[in-house]
Amino acid sequence: MLLPTPPGCCDRATRGMWSVGGQGFGTMLNGMPQLLSRVSPCRPGHPFPSIPAGGPSHRRARVLGRSVVCALLGLLVFLAPALTPVGFTGRAAAFGTPAAAALTVGYDSGRALAGFMIQSTARVKDPAAEVSSPGYPTKGWYEAGPRSTVLASLLAAGVYPDPFHSTNQKLIPAADFTVPWWYRSDFSVDDSRAGRAYLDFSGVTSAADVFVNGRQISTASKVAGTYTRHELDITSLIRPGTNTVAFRVQPNDPRKHLTVGWLDWLQPPPDRNMGIVRDVVVRRSGPVVLRDAHVVTDLAVPSLASADLTVKARLRNDSPDTVTARLSGTAGPAALGRQVTLAPGESRTVVFSPADHPRLHVPSPRVWWPAGMGGQPLYDLDLAVTVDGVTSDTAHTTFGIRDVQAPINSDGARQYRINGRPLLIKGAGWSPDEFLRWDPAYAEHRLQYVRDLGLNTLRLEGHLEPDEFFDLADRYGILTIAGWECCNKWEGEVNRSESGERWNAADHAVAQASMAAEAARLRHHPSVISFLIGSDAAPNAEIESGYLKALRAADWNVPVIPSASGKSTPVTGRSGMRMTGPYDWVPPGYWYDKREGGATGFNSETSAGPSIPTLDTLRRMLTPAELETLWKQPSAPQYHRSPSPTFSTLKLYNAALAGRYGRPTDLGDYVRKAQLAQYENVRAQFEAYSRNAKDTTAPATGVIYWMLNSGWTSLHWQLIDRYLDQNGAYFGAKKANEPLHIQYGYDNRTVSIVNNRTTAASGLNARVTLFNTDGTKKYDRTVTGVDVEARGVTTTSLTLPTTVPGLAKTYLARLQLTDTSGRELSRNVYWLSTRNDVLDYAKTDWYYTPTTSYADLTGLNSMPQVTLDVTATTKATRAGTSTTTVTLRHPGTTNAPALLTDVDLVSADGKTPTLPVHWNDNHISLWPGESATLVASHRTADPDRTPRVRVSGWNARSVTVPSS
Numbered sequence: 001m002l003l004p005t006p007p008g009c010c011d012r013a014t015r016g017m018w019s020v021g022g023q024g025f026g027t028m029l030n031g032m033p034q035l036l037s038r039v040s041p042c043r044p045g046h047p048f049p050s051i052p053a054g055g056p057s058h059r060r061a062r063v064l065g066r067s068v069v070c071a072l073l074g075l076l077v078f079l080a081p082a083l084t085p086v087g088f089t090g091r092a093a094a095f096g097t098p099a100a101a102a103l104t105v106g107y108d109s110g111r112a113l114a115g116f117m118i119q120s121t122a123r124v125k126d127p128a129a130e131v132s133s134p135g136y137p138t139k140g141w142y143e144a145g146p147r148s149t150v151l152a153s154l155l156a157a158g159v160y161p162d163p164f165h166s167t168n169q170k171l172i173p174a175a176d177f178t179v180p181w182w183y184r185s186d187f188s189v190d191d192s193r194a195g196r197a198y199l200d201f202s203g204v205t206s207a208a209d210v211f212v213n214g215r216q217i218s219t220a221s222k223v224a225g226t227y228t229r230h231e232l233d234i235t236s237l238i239r240p241g242t243n244t245v246a247f248r249v250q251p252n253d254p255r256k257h258l259t260v261g262w263l264d265w266l267q268p269p270p271d272r273n274m275g276i277v278r279d280v281v282v283r284r285s286g287p288v289v290l291r292d293a294h295v296v297t298d299l300a301v302p303s304l305a306s307a308d309l310t311v312k313a314r315l316r317n318d319s320p321d322t323v324t325a326r327l328s329g330t331a332g333p334a335a336l337g338r339q340v341t342l343a344p345g346e347s348r349t350v351v352f353s354p355a356d357h358p359r360l361h362v363p364s365p366r367v368w369w370p371a372g373m374g375g376q377p378l379y380d381l382d383l384a385v386t387v388d389g390v391t392s393d394t395a396h397t398t399f400g401i402r403d404v405q406a407p408i409n410s411d412g413a414r415q416y417r418i419n420g421r422p423l424l425i426k427g428a429g430w431s432p433d434e435f436l437r438w439d440p441a442y443a444e445h446r447l448q449y450v451r452d453l454g455l456n457t458l459r460l461e462g463h464l465e466p467d468e469f470f471d472l473a474d475r476y477g478i479l480t481i482a483g484w485e486c487c488n489k490w491e492g493e494v495n496r497s498e499s500g501e502r503w504n505a506a507d508h509a510v511a512q513a514s515m516a517a518e519a520a521r522l523r524h525h526p527s528v529i530s531f532l533i534g535s536d537a538a539p540n541a542e543i544e545s546g547y548l549k550a551l552r553a554a555d556w557n558v559p560v561i562p563s564a565s566g567k568s569t570p571v572t573g574r575s576g577m578r579m580t581g582p583y584d585w586v587p588p589g590y591w592y593d594k595r596e597g598g599a600t601g602f603n604s605e606t607s608a609g610p611s612i613p614t615l616d617t618l619r620r621m622l623t624p625a626e627l628e629t630l631w632k633q634p635s636a637p638q639y640h641r642s643p644s645p646t647f648s649t650l651k652l653y654n655a656a657l658a659g660r661y662g663r664p665t666d667l668g669d670y671v672r673k674a675q676l677a678q679y680e681n682v683r684a685q686f687e688a689y690s691r692n693a694k695d696t697t698a699p700a701t702g703v704i705y706w707m708l709n710s711g712w713t714s715l716h717w718q719l720i721d722r723y724l725d726q727n728g729a730y731f732g733a734k735k736a737n738e739p740l741h742i743q744y745g746y747d748n749r750t751v752s753i754v755n756n757r758t759t760a761a762s763g764l765n766a767r768v769t770l771f772n773t774d775g776t777k778k779y780d781r782t783v784t785g786v787d788v789e790a791r792g793v794t795t796t797s798l799t800l801p802t803t804v805p806g807l808a809k810t811y812l813a814r815l816q817l818t819d820t821s822g823r824e825l826s827r828n829v830y831w832l833s834t835r836n837d838v839l840d841y842a843k844t845d846w847y848y849t850p851t852t853s854y855a856d857l858t859g860l861n862s863m864p865q866v867t868l869d870v871t872a873t874t875k876a877t878r879a880g881t882s883t884t885t886v887t888l889r890h891p892g893t894t895n896a897p898a899l900l901t902d903v904d905l906v907s908a909d910g911k912t913p914t915l916p917v918h919w920n921d922n923h924i925s926l927w928p929g930e931s932a933t934l935v936a937s938h939r940t941a942d943p944d945r946t947p948r949v950r951v952s953g954w955n956a957r958s959v960t961v962p963s964s
Contacts, residue, residue, distance in 0.1 A: 203278025454737025483532025810859025
C-alpha cells in the first residue's frame, strides 16, 4: 500500500513557500509560476517559543560529511521523538502504481517533485526508455520522499528494524547497494500556456543517468557529486498531462566520489547515502529566465549608520528571437527596474547599485546580529522579469545586513568580528541524521537547544544541510561555519595518510562546480560567516584556485579559511585555526593550560570524547546484555561509539571514571558517575575558553565542541542525544555559558566573573565557600564591589588557599554571585580534591594526553541520601505547549547538600521522558534549608494528563511526583 502523508509535515516551510496541501497524487503543475503565501501553514508543535520566519520584515583518523538532506515529505516524520526512535516511521511498504505524483511548491518559478518510486536495477530488467516513460508499472517498488537516500526509504517502508537499536544495522546487507537504483517520478503539466521547462536539481549521490519521458537527457559522467547543481532544458520533451522523470542513481563510495561520508562519527550507513537528497524541481518560464538573483551588502563599520546594497540577477533569453524584457522588483526598501534587450541565447547579468538607485543606500539599516548581541531582522529581495507585459520568471530570497571579518591576531589565531564587535566563537559540530533524513521540527528543536546552551556557532564539516537549516540559523541568530569534509575523496589529492583517492580532471571540475553551487546557495544567509575549503588538510594550489574562482564569481563576501587545522594555502594564506584535539578523555584541568587543546587561539574541534547518555536513552538504544557490558567491561568494543579502532572502546574514559570516582557498582551507579564527570569536564572546557578570551597574551578566540549531536544513538561526541535528551554534558555547557557567570580556575584557583551580556554589571558580590562532603563548612570568603564590563571578564581577588585546616581529600566549593540587594545572579558548585589530576604532556598523542594520576573524588560516595521536598504544577501556555513549574526544597534532615540534582518530566505512567524540553536551570545543588524553582517548557504530550516529575541526582533520593 502507499504510505499516507503524515499530518503536520511541510516542505520548505522556513524558506517561505508551502506545499500544495490536500491534493495528493495528480496535482497539476501550472505552466507559469504562482505567487504564494510566505507564511507556512504547517508548523509542527514547538516546545519553546519559535522565532517568526523572515524576522521583523582525526582527525588524522576521522571524517564527517555533509547533510545535503531534506524533508521526506509524506514519508519521514520524526515528530514526537520521545515516543519513537527518531526517523523510524513504521513498516508500511509502497506497492502499486501511483498516478502522476503530487508536486510540492519549490523556490522561485518551480515546483519540487513530491517524491519517487524507487527500486534496485537488480530487480528491474526493462530498458531505461520504458522505465522512464509514463504509465510504466511500479508495483513492488518502494515509495521515497522528495529527498531520500535509498536506505531511508527502505527504513520508512519497514524493510529493516530500527538501525539505531543495538546492532540492528549489521542486519542490513550492504551488497544491495552496490548496484544502481532507479528513482522514478511522474508529474502533470497543464500546458494551457506555452513556455519553457527545466529540470533543476542537486543532491545526487553519487551520480546519475537522467531520463525524461523515455529519453536520456544527461549521463552519470555529467551529473556527479552531491553538491553540484544541474539545470536541464526539457522544453521539447514535456507534454500536456502526465510526464515522467527517472534517475538511475549510481552507488556511492566517499573514497572515490566527491559526495558525503562518515569516518569515525558512527557506524556508516550500508547504502553509503546513495540517493537524491535535495529537491528535484520542474521550472516553467516564458522566453526569458531569471537566475542567480542576490544582494551584496556593504555595512558601514563600526558606525553601522548606513549600508549599501548591490543587487545582481542574470537574465537568459532561451527563445529563438531577440527579446526586450523588463526586470523589476524590490530589494528591502528600494524599488528597482530596468529594460534589457537580449539576443537569442544571450545571457546577461543585470546590476543595480546605489549609484543608479539611491534607495539602495540604506540609512540606519536594520542590522542582523548573532543571538545575544542583538536582533535578527531580514530583508526581502523580490524580482520579476516580464516580456510584453507578461511575467516570464520570478525570484525571491531573503538577506541580512551584517559584516563579518576574521583577521589573524599577533599570536596567529583567527579572531572573528561581527559588525565590528569582537566575538569569542563558542560553538559545536553539527551532524545530520545518519540516513540524511530531514525533519524541520527536529532541526528546530536542536537549534533551540543551541541557544539554550549559550552557544553562538555551529560548524558543518561537509554534510551541508538543506536551505531550511540555514533559514532557521538566520532566524535564531546561530552563526554557521560551513566547509568540506576531511579524510576521504575531498582530501584525497593532498592527504595521503587517509583513504581518499587522488583526483583526476573530472574531479577538479566537480569540486569547482560544487563550490560554485554552495556559494550561490549560502551567500545570502547572514548566519554563514565562513567557508572552510579544507578540513584536516588544506587544498593545493590548483584546487584552491578552483575554489576561489567559484567563490569570487558568486560574490562571496565572508572569510574563506584554508583549513580547520593549522595548514595554509598559497593564496588564502594562514588558517588561524588549529586542530590539536583532544578527542578522548582528559581531566577538567587540561583545558586551562595553553598548550595542546587548551584554551588559547581557535580550536576548530575538540572535546573529552565520550558522552554517556541518560539511563532512559541507554535503555532505548542497547539490549540488557549490552548495558551490562557497558559498565562491567571497560575495554570492550562499543558498537555505538565508533568504527575507528582508536575510538572503538571506552577504555580511557572508564579508567578515569573508576580512578576518580571509584569503580561503579551497577549500571545506575555507572551512569550517575558519568553524568557528574561529563558535567565538570564540559563546564571546564567552556569556562577556560571564556576566561582566557580576554588575556593579553595568546587569548582564546574560538572553540568548537566536538560535537553538538550525533547522527544516531551514540556514546561519544554529543551534548544532545538522538532523542533530544539532556545529560550532564548538556547542563555543564549551559552552566558555563550562562549570561552572567561566576567560575573557578582549575589552574590558579582564582574566581572570575564572565559577563556574556551586552551591558556592564557593577557592584557585584562574589563569595566562595568550601565544604567537606558531609556539609561541614571549612572556608568562607566574600569580596564586594566587583565590576565587569559588557562581554568582559573580571578575575576577582578571591583565590582559594592551597591548604585549609580540616578540609577533606574530596571537598565541595560553592561559588555565589549576588547583586547589592543580595539577589543571587549565578551559582556554581565544584567537587574538587586536594590531590590533582596529573597529565603526561610528553606522551601526548593526537587524540589525548595521558593522565598518570587521578584526582581523588571518591569521598563523594559517602555523601548521605537526601529526600527533597518536591511540588509541581503544569499549565498550558499555548496550543500544543505547556509549562511545568517544579519547586525543590532541601528539608535539612542532613547537613550534606543535595549535589547535582536532576529533574525530568516523564509520561503519566512514568516510563517515557517528555522531550524536547527547555529548563531554565537543572542539575542544581541545594544546601539544607535552600529551595529552588525550576521551570520547563515542553510540548503537551497528552492534553488530558499532565506529566509526572522525576527527581534524582548524585545523592538525592529518586522520587516521582505528579504535577497538578
